[in-house]
Structures are given as C-alpha cells and as structure tokens.
Amino acid sequence: MKVKKSLYMVALFPFLIWLILLVVVPLMLIGYYGFTNAAGIFSFDNFHQFFQPDYLRVLWRSLYLSLVATVFCLLAGYPVAMILAGNTFRKKTLLVVLLIAPMWMNFLLRTYAWLTLLEGNGVFNTILQAMGLPKQSFLGNTNAVVFGMVYNFLPYMIFPIYNSISKIPKNILEAARDLGGGNATCFFRIILPLSVPGIISGITMVFVPGVTTFVISQFLGSGKVTLIGDIIEQQFMHAGNWGFGSAISIVVMVVVVVCMWLVNRFSDDSGVMMP
Amino acid sequence: MKKIALVLSLIMCFVCFAGCSDSGKTVLRVYNWGEYIDETIFDDFEKQNPDIRIQYETYTDNETMYTKIKNSSTAYDVLIPSDYMIERLIQEDMLAPLNYDNIPNYSMIDEKYKNLAFDPENKYSVPYMWGTLGILYDETLVQEDTFTWETMFDAKYENSILMKKDMRDALGIALKTLGYSFNSTSEKELTEAKDKLSSQKPNVAGYVNDDGMDKMIAGEAPMALMYAGDAAYCISENENLNFAIPEDGSNLFFDSMVIPKNSTNKETAEKFINFMCETEIAQRNADEIGYSTPHVEVYNALPEDVRNSFAYPDEAVLDKAEVYLYLGEEVTNLYEKVWSEFLASL
Numbered sequence: 009m010k011v012k013k014s015l016y017m018v019a020l021f022p023f024l025i026w027l028i029l030l031v032v033v034p035l036m037l038i039g040y041y042g043f044t045n046a047a048g049i050f051s052f053d054n055f056h057q058f059f060q061p062d063y064l065r066v067l068w069r070s071l072y073l074s075l076v077a078t079v080f081c082l083l084a085g086y087p088v089a090m091i092l093a094g095n096t097f098r099k100k101t102l103l104v105v106l107l108i109a110p111m112w113m114n115f116l117l118r119t120y121a122w123l124t125l126l127e128g129n130g131v132f133n134t135i136l137q138a139m140g141l142p143k144q145s146f147l148g149n150t151n152a153v154v155f156g157m158v159y160n161f162l163p164y165m166i167f168p169i170y171n172s173i174s175k176i177p178k179n180i181l182e183a184a185r186d187l188g189g190g191n192a193t194c195f196f197r198i199i200l201p202l203s204v205p206g207i208i209s210g211i212t213m214v215f216v217p218g219v220t221t222f223v224i225s226q227f228l229g230s231g232k233v234t235l236i237g238d239i240i241e242q243q244f245m246h247a248g249n250w251g252f253g254s255a256i257s258i259v260v261m262v263v264v265v266v267c268m269w270l271v272n273r274f275s276d277d278s279g280v281m282m283p
Numbered sequence: 284m285k286k287i288a289l290v291l292s293l294i295m296c297f298v299c300f301a302g303c304s305d306s307g308k309t310v311l312r313v314y315n316w317g318e319y320i321d322e323t324i325f326d327d328f329e330k331q332n333p334d335i336r337i338q339y340e341t342y343t344d345n346e347t348m349y350t351k352i353k354n355s356s357t358a359y360d361v362l363i364p365s366d367y368m369i370e371r372l373i374q375e376d377m378l379a380p381l382n383y384d385n386i387p388n389y390s391m392i393d394e395k396y397k398n399l400a401f402d403p404e405n406k407y408s409v410p411y412m413w414g415t416l417g418i419l420y421d422e423t424l425v426q427e428d429t430f431t432w433e434t435m436f437d438a439k440y441e442n443s444i445l446m447k448k449d450m451r452d453a454l455g456i457a458l459k460t461l462g463y464s465f466n467s468t469s470e471k472e473l474t475e476a477k478d479k480l481s482s483q484k485p486n487v488a489g490y491v492n493d494d495g496m497d498k499m500i501a502g503e504a505p506m507a508l509m510y511a512g513d514a515a516y517c518i519s520e521n522e523n524l525n526f527a528i529p530e531d532g533s534n535l536f537f538d539s540m541v542i543p544k545n546s547t548n549k550e551t552a553e554k555f556i557n558f559m560c561e562t563e564i565a566q567r568n569a570d571e572i573g574y575s576t577p578h579v580e581v582y583n584a585l586p587e588d589v590r591n592s593f594a595y596p597d598e599a600v601l602d603k604a605e606v607y608l609y610l611g612e613e614v615t616n617l618y619e620k621v622w623s624e625f626l627a628s629l
Contacts, residue, residue: 063624128502129503148488230491232489232629242626245347245351247346
C-alpha cells in the first residue's frame with residue numbers, strides 16, 4: 009500500500025507544482041496586494057475605496073446580467089441537452105459538431121465577429137433596410153452584453169447537463185413508464201432531479217465567467233456597460249493600482265463563492281424531490 | 284541501423300538550423316501607440332540591417348504603456364510616448380540619455396520642436412509626430428457654424444458621439460468645457476469634470492480607442508473625439524468627414540522617440556531612431572499615418588493644401604492650445620481615481 013501511495017504522489021507532482029505556482033501563489037499575492045496600502049502596510053483602504061455606490065452598482069450589474077444570461081442558457085440549453093441524450097433525434101453527431109465547432113475559434117474573434125453583424129451599418133441592419141424596416145441599434149446596451157454572454161457560454165451549459173442526463177439508467181425510466189408515469193411525471197420526477205448535478209455545474213460554468221467577463225462588455229457594450237471585470241482590468245493594466253484591483257478581485261471571489269454555496273445548498277434540498 | 288543514424292543526424296541538422304536562424308540576430312523591441320507607424324518601414328530597416336529583428340508591440344494610451352514598462356520584466360528598446368508621459372519617465376529616471384553622434388538625422392528636426400518643456404535640454408527624446416485634439420464629424424449629418432467642446436455635450440446629438448477612452452483626453456475636454464485648464468490639479472474641478480462626462484453618456488455611441496477610426500470610416504457615428512492625424516487618415520478614406528479644432532482651445536501634443544534605461548540594445552535603438560528620421564522614411568511614415576511631421580525636409584516637400592490644412596494649424600490656434608503636463612504622482616493618482624469612478628458610473 010505504501011509504495012502505491014508514493015507512486016500517486018509522484019504522478020501528482022507536476023500538477024501540484026502547477027497548482028502552487030499558478031493558483032496558490034497568485035491568490036496569496038492578490039491577498040497581499042488587497043490588504044496593504046501603497047506603502048505596503050496592512051490596511052483596509054482598498055476595500056474602503058470599493059464600498060461606495062458607483063462600484064457597488066457595477067458589481068450588482070455584473071451579477072444581475074450574468075444571472076440573466078445563466079437563466080437564458082439554462083432555458084435554451086436544457087432542451088438541447090435532452091435531445092442530445094435522447095434517441096429520437098438522428099443527427100446527433102452533426103449537432104454536437106455544430107455546438108463544438110465555434111469553440112475551436114478564438115473567443116475574442118467570435119465576439120468581434122458579432123460586431124460586424126450587429127453594428128449600425130452591419131449585416132443585420134442591411135437586411136432590415138432591404139426589407140424596408142428601420143435600422144436598429146443593437147450594440148451599446150445591456151441586452152447586447154447578455155446576448156454575448158449567452159452566445160459564448162451556452163455550450164458550457166449544454167454539455168454538463170447532457171452528461172448527467174445520459175447517465176440516467178434507462179431501466180429507471182422504463183420502470184416509471186410501467187408504473188403508469190406519463191411524460192410530465194417522468195420528466196419532473198426522474199430526469200430533472202437526476203440531472204441536477206449537471207445543472208449545477210452548468211450554472212457554475214456560465215455564471216462565474218459571466219460575472220468576471222470584460223471583453224464582451226467592451227466589444228458588444230461599446231464601452232457603455234461597465235462590468236466589474238472592466239474595473240479590475242482597468243486597475244491592473246491602466247492605473248497600475250494593484251492594491252485596489254486585488255481588493256475588488258477578492259470581493260468578487262467572495263461573492264461568487266457565496267452564490268455557488270447557495271446554489272449547492274439548493275441542490276441538496278432538491279434531492280427531496282426524489283421519490 | 285545506418286538509416287536510423289541518417290534520420291537522427293537529419294533531425295539534428297534541422298533542429299540546429301531552426302535554432303540558428305534567429306539566434307544570431309539582435310532583437311529590437313519597439314513599443315508604440317496602435318495605428319501609429321507604417322509597418323512596412325520595419326521590413327526596410329531589417330533589410331538594411333540583416334542582423335536585427337524588430338519585435339513590435341502596441342498600446343492604446345500612455346498610461347497603459349507606463350504601467351507595462353513599470354511592472355513588466357520585458358526590456359523595451361524604443362518607446363514613442365507623449366510629452367507629459369516623457370516628462371514623467373524623465374522625472375522617475377526611467378530613460379537613457381541619447382547619444383546624438385549615433386543619430387545624425389536629428390539635425391533634420393525643426394528647431395521649434397526641440398528643447399520643449401517636457402525635455403528642456405533635449406537629452407532624452409527625438410520628436411516623432413505632433414498634432415492637436417479635435418472633433419471629426421460627418422458633414423452630411425452635422426452642421427455647426429463653430430465647434431466648441433460643448434458641441435459634444437449638446438443634447439441634440441443623442442447616441443451620436445464616439446468618445447476617446449483616454450483618461451487625459453476625456454477628462455481634459457470636460458475640464459475645458461467647464462472653463463478650467465487641461466492641466467487642472469484641483470480635486471473639485473476634476474470631480475465636476477467627471478460628472479460632466481457622466482452626463483454625456485446619452486450622447487455617446489461608444490467609448491473607443493483606435494477602433495473609433497474604423498467606425499468613423501464606416502459611417503457608424505456622426506462625430507468623434509479624435510487626434511488630428513487619425514482624423515486626416517479617416518478623411519482620406521471617407522470624403523464625407525471633416526475635422527474641426529474647437530474654438531475654445533485644443534490640446535497640443537508632441538510624441539517623441541525615447542529609449543528606456545533598461546534597454547539592452549541602446550546603440551541599435553539609436554540606429555532605429557536615426558532611420559526613422561531619414562527623409563524618405565519619415566515622409567512615407569507621415570503620408571501613411573496622417574500626423575504632422577516635425578521633420579524640416581518632409582514638411583517642405585508637403586503639397587500646399589496639406590500645409591494649409593488642419594494638420595498644420597496657424598499660430599492663433601496653437602497659441603490657444605495647451606500641452607499636457609505631468610502633474611506629479613499624487614495628482615496622477617487623483618486622475619486615475621476620478622477616471623475609474625467615471626468608468627464605474629457608465
């Protein structure tokens with residue numbers, strides 16, 4: 009047994025190094041910068057600077073827009089995941105390729121491409137005008153930002169749900185049918201409760217990057233919709249104020265962890281739904 | 284066995300050559316504003332100096348450049364920042380004094396662009412381009428008799444304006460509209476300027492950097508805050524556009540080539556600066572990017588209509604213009620604080 013354990017350690021070693029260098033050390037640095045002032049002395053100055061209406065509103069907006077995007081992803085993604093996991097749809101491979109293919113392209117390029125489609129004299133507006141309809145301004149508002157998030161993060165919602173649905177043993181569903189359960193009963197009492205782990209990881213994988221994104225808001229929001237990620241980027245890249253940037257990062261991390269904890273609590277409770 | 288040896292030695296050769304192809308070359312790291320050089324000039328320089336390879340990077344504003352060189356371990360060899368930033372770099376002892384024996388073409392620079400306030404003895408910087416800040420507008424959509432900075436805050440231009448996402452420029456024009464200086468150091472005035480900028484949001488179609496140029500050329504917005512040089516380029520691509528320097532006084536800027544103290548290729552960097560000042564190269568560059576040249580021969584060769592255009596405004600306009608000053612670390616931090624509060628208000 010002992011030999012085996014040390015073998016595990018050897019196999020783990022590269023990952024441990026990776027974890028320490030790229031996760032633990034940066035987190036400690038963020039903690040250090042966040043809780044010290046310009047002179048390197050322990051202080052809450054950076055947090056004090058953050059807790060004022062303008063910044064709190066930005067944080068609230070980021071959480072809210074990301075939540076809206078997550079709900080849209082869930083509503084749009086769940087049926088797709090069910091189709092993928094089911095047997096009725098024949099062209100599943102094609103669907104998977106279509107879902108994954110955009111992810112082979114760079115995230116920045118994909119978001120940038122939407123600019124060309126949505127801008128004032130862009131493709132969509134040209135089509136609208138050709139049909140005799142007035143031009144619309146699609147960009148520069150919160151809708152555009154939510155749209156960008158849904159577009160970019162949808163696959164991260166679909167695949168975890170697909171995974172958990174396809175793991176549901178077929179005989180459970182067959183048993184339910186034998187006992188006279190209809191489609192609705194099967195869905196609400198079997199498929200949905202058993203896919204909760206997938207939903208949870210889908211929500212995590214959409215909500216967290218949504219809260220911290222800054223590229224989408226800069227491109228599709230035309231710089232008019234500031235998200236908390238924009239402020240953090242600004243502090244590190246422009247102002248050179250690492251203390252303030254780190255403090256905001258810490259606040260965002262705490263908020264996200266609390267949100268995720270709440271979601272997980274909810275999922276534990278939902279287990280009660282199972283018969 | 285022989286075959287394996289052959290394959291192995293071939294691989295060895297290949298690896299060697301792949302490694303050798305670049306290792307003998309000096310790498311010159313140039314860090315410049317985006318859209319601010321004719322990049323084909325790099326090919327000419329490399330052709331003339333086969334032992335040098337240029338590695339080019341760009342930034343969107345002076346502050347981003349400063350933060351990068353202050354915190355990054357990369358040693359750049361040539362930077363092209365603006366006046367007030369050069370002043371800051373000099374004060375913080377981050378620049379290397381130039382050896383003008385290696386830059387004979389410095390004599391081509393017009394005397395009036397030498398020994399300017401940010402580098403009074405001209406020890407550190409060789410003028411690259413200069414210009415003013417103004418309003419680029421679409422003549423078919425904007426009719427004004429006179430342009431002032433207030434024009435950009437006029438309620439009739441709803442969702443029409445592309446604002447520069449540049450701290451000094453954006454806060455500067457707000458300060459100017461309120462009757463203050465581009466170089467205000469007062470917290471009260473800056474807070475007013477911030478509120479003024481926030482109140483402009485309904486007018487703004489987007490907060491942009493260099494992407495504003497493409498948007499104006501494509502006719503995405505009727506008006507934009509822009510540097511004269513970028514404006515000249517946009518006008519050459521879209522004839523509906525015109526440029527106005529606001530009556531209430533503009534910003535006058537001078538961008539110069541400097542060498543950071545931690546550069547490891549100072550002589551090569553000086554060679555590059557000298558190359559940029561060669562008449563033929565400087566002319567091509569000015570033609571391509573549209574900015575105003577400090578080079579005597581390039582200026583003299585300019586066609587009459589360019590010399591009379593907004594790129595070379597007359598004394599009356601220049602007298603009213605202010606050059607940004609470096610305001611010291613404390614005031615700069617105040618600007619940064621006000622600026623990020625402004626961004627948070629969007």
